[in-house]
Amino acid sequence: MSVASQDTAIRTGRITRTLIYVVLILFALFYMLPLYVMVVNSVKPLSEITGGGMMNLPREFTLDPWFKAWSSAQIGVEPTGLAPYFWNSIKMVVPAVAISTVLGALNGYVLTKWRFKYDTILFGLMLFACFIPFQIVLIPMARMLGLMGLAGTTWGLALVHVVYGIGFTTLYFRNYYAVFPTELIRAAQIDGAGFFQIFWRILLPSSGPIAVVSIIWQFTNIWNDFLFGASFAGADSQPMTVALNNLVQASHGVKEYNVHFAGAILAAMPTLLVYIVAGRYFVRGLMAGSVKG
């Protein structure tokens, strides 16, 4: 290749590259717009919003809407703010994510390394769980929770999410463990490790990437769920999403948009945090399963 043509190649490369970046930045700005609107309006006094100019930066900066949304806004009957519901969500999400992830890992372990008759059929059925629409199970689930004495409790809600999540977590871990060398399991068996020792000492320490995938997936889904929360939660076990809805839908008095925006950001914060902290492992985990297989 001559020097001249190489030079043009580099130059065209640079031009296309710039173009691509410009387009990407435009897209990014477009997608960030809602977040921008939420953030700027959550730190303005209400009068600034009702006076028009939603896109403007705040003339007067205030954190009052945030404090109000968190601790004193009228939700339901009491002016409690979102705080108690936030903790409801945490109490539901943490056990539900932990249990469904551990069970998914155990299922994946058994389905790949302790094969038994009809195990693929069983796995197929579990996969099926990923495709059952929420609406179909609402009434049977309500009945089951009632029979188990868990109706209207945070634990009941956590159980529902565990049951719904196992299909996904099993799928993740099964595919990840399918490419985990079986010779390692056999070596550990010869070394004298039992079923759970192999799981804890050999398999789990190598499961970081897929555990992150499972946790992010489950956390986001469970935290953001509205239907189950609205259907099964009692007045004192409602999750954040339901409370946010109540806050926004409250019919009495003026609509405090700045408080609503602040509340919505508060509700979205945990999932955002999880992505920021663990997002790069998410992609890595998804890749690990697919590339090796």
Place this chain on the structure above:
Amino acid sequence: MGFLDIDNTTKSYGSVEVLHNVDISVEEGEFLVLVGPSGCGKSTLLNMIAGLEEITSGEIRIKDSVMNGVHPSKRNIAMVFQSYALYPNMTVGQNITFGLEMHGTPKADREIAMRDVAKLLQIEPLLDRKPGQLSGGQRQRVAMGRALVRNPDVFLFDEPLSNLDAKLRVDMRTEIKKLHQKLGTTIVYVTHDQIEAMTLSTRIAVMNGGYVQQLGTPQEIYDSPANIFVATFMGSPAMNVLPAKVRVEDGLPHAEIILHDGSATLLPFSQENLAAWEGKEILLGIRPETITDSDGADRKSKNIAQMINRIVVTEPAGSDTFVSMQLSGKDVIARMRSDAEVRPGQDFNFAVNMEKAVAFDPQTEARIQP
């Protein structure tokens, strides 16, 4: 009763039998190699000894106690896998002592055992590393260390060298052999590489299609192969097998073979009972190194036959020169000293050491026993 007895053992997956009535008895301190082409059932048999695969029928005994149904960790065996199977999340030291830990050995004793093994295998500087930071040869050593530290009755190796490059493979082969001589342990070793089998073993079981084709010392397997499969599988280049007709002259059986120009020549057998095959077709087996020039012929042999045949190709390979020719319509390879003066197209006077020749029944492919 041997040290390790594999007694009339079979293995089936569903209705498919992949191992048929395997009978092998291994003495204490023996180095038994299971060799055969891929898919012949070597790993399956090894896994049955390890307890990783169930025994469909028959019995496997170690030190006279029946192992059927006994958990792998209770058989006092250790195994080295083809992929080494080192636990990726543990250091080399932890890898080596994991088995001891699982068996409840106190920490101080584990430490001592680990130091001993690390010293023996010269992996002391690696003890704190993770397997991912080791080269192939180092991983191989660690895998052996993990097996050695348990001080098992029987060592099982499943193609342990096949992931190494050629040079390292030869080095590790020597190393394993040295280790066996030093420790005198009982070893069952699986490989598809016949050279590994010949060099390492005290006895070889040649397997094919789920059958043990022949069980014997390397010398027996090489010199007296039980059938054509064994004859051609063991040895490189493979034994030449060509059709021949048995003729009796002066009361002695001869093999009549056809030279490149279509004329027949007679090679006298040393095996006298072949006279019973007079007039019939047999398959004649001649190893490449028993066809030489006259100067290169084995001086101790009492039966060197001469034949003149045309050389088709010569392939100098450093220490030897391989010469190919046509005999009875087959390509036949001769292995000459590198200083033998040969060139393609030449009519050359070959010396054939007929003492080493073997004959096979063309129907059964079994050797016609002397």
